[in-house]
Amino acid sequence: MAESFPVAVFDGHNDTLLRLIEKMTNDPVADFIRGDGLGHIDLPRARKGGLAGGFFACFSPSPRSGSGFADGMSGASYDVPLPPRLDEAVARRYVARMISLLARIERHSEGALRVCRSGREVRAAIAEGVFAVLLHIEGAEAIDPELAMLDVLHAAGLRSLGPVWSRPTIFGEGVPFRFPATPDIGGGLTEAGKALVKRCNELGILVDLSHLNAAGFDDVASLTDAPLVATHSNAHALCPHARNLTDAQLAAIGASKGMVGLNFATAFLREDGQMDRRTPLETMLRHLDHLVEKAGEDCVGLGSDFDGAEIPQEIRDVAGLPHLVAAMRAHGYGEPLIRKICLENWLGVIDRTLKD
Template structure:
């Protein structure tokens, strides 16, 4: 008897483009298409694990290398925030990662499709093509006058994280601190508030992951769209600055928004440590808490593949069925499918169209 097909997954966040950008070669891009032992995602492993689509992030990396996994393996930590990234290097890296995504689409012979609306996502999934939505994690590539936003939107940008965990022209990200509160500084700048309004106008999803508490409050007051945290977890279980408090979850629920479960071990474990021996049980504990806080329509997955250390029991994209099957065993097949992909597509229909 052949193995049943895995539950499809639409993933709210991965950093595969950053991994390929750092590799810096056409060969690395071809290995993504053909299969590679590197990182968490390539096309063959995506197919084996049921990864059908997701938000593919362009993250402008710090100019100096960071070793967050080592710092976050300690029992307590308060890591210094990377310095603000200037516009020119941020634009160069972001545009380079956008180019990688477009090249992969051309080279894949239909195996990967860059999608600009939900109709395109559904069509790609129906054809077995990996449905990639262009996302930016940290808006450093956008000038305060927002001229670059129109260019990026024309290139396919449909989802934008205002900040990563460093300040920029638009707002302030949370530092990597455990234990800690997301209440870590001031809110959005005037340019940040203008960016939120422009994203609403262009139907670009505004991602609240990495944003501090006051910035979150500012977006909640300004935005006309559902509130979304693409890859964040529950602060009451793991009191990291990166996780969402009860009031934040309530605001997301009241807006008809969504939270994607982050697989990064340090944002899952109650002890906050970035360790691979993290079990499915704690992932399911976060799922249960998100369901209680947000309801059945407000929970998705946001793996952070290729951007974080994930539980060894998952390993990479091919290991996704271990989680989706565990969710189905706990909550039933229909709800597992909602969490795995249906909720994301419903949310995107209400945001990007």
């Protein structure tokens, strides 16, 4: 794969597993392996775009009511009501379905895709031209207060975990989808949340800060012995959305030798906070410039949010990643920095966080 495209990409976040199970087709495994042309990611388009692998999220959606969630993210300002806490049993069913789907995709891919459990395994897969997947859970609702399920999930391959997806959990509070707003909204981690972070450190599970509020971010920073990582977040200084990171948070990530992955979601890129596919690539480059300036060039990567967000039409889907790389070159980024942002920085933080 890397030979057909000179810059291999490792991506910090996608919601492809949820897209596949929600399609309600007879064979989502074949849809991914052979390519269904829907959504943002399948294996043929990943190869075309140079995607060497990434974090695949298990996300448990709340029951839908009324208009779609993204419909509320419009107007000069907005504050989208968050769903209530999700029942643990419901979340477990979703997580089990998505992990099962990923296992079946791996089994039927004939060696083209591999679920990895360490940095060494990720590097080996990419070197072999095998699509490297790290299992992530976005929102820890499926995990009990005693953390027994965390051990089960780790044994199943879990290597990255976000304690919250914006809506509250027993572990803490997330940031709402509010614009304009700072991430300094609500309380931090609960005692159960603090225990979760410590146990993730012991197991070598990456703790994702992307949907945590400022207090939760600070709690993780004070507790963890691992790098601080926000897999899919942008610069608050350029887009004052509650989901984005302040300069102080970016500096903390850099000081910990952590990572921030540029989120392609247009509402977190644009100065006006709108979901608008007409967002130019230059807007993404301004965020990359800022992230590199505040966190450091060794601590910035890509965290697309493919299959979970409205992304710029110039990219369209994973096959459009070369357009972003070309824009980086035209913007003046040298090849060493491009390789860092696209691949090497993620491999470095994975090495520093996961345990063999």
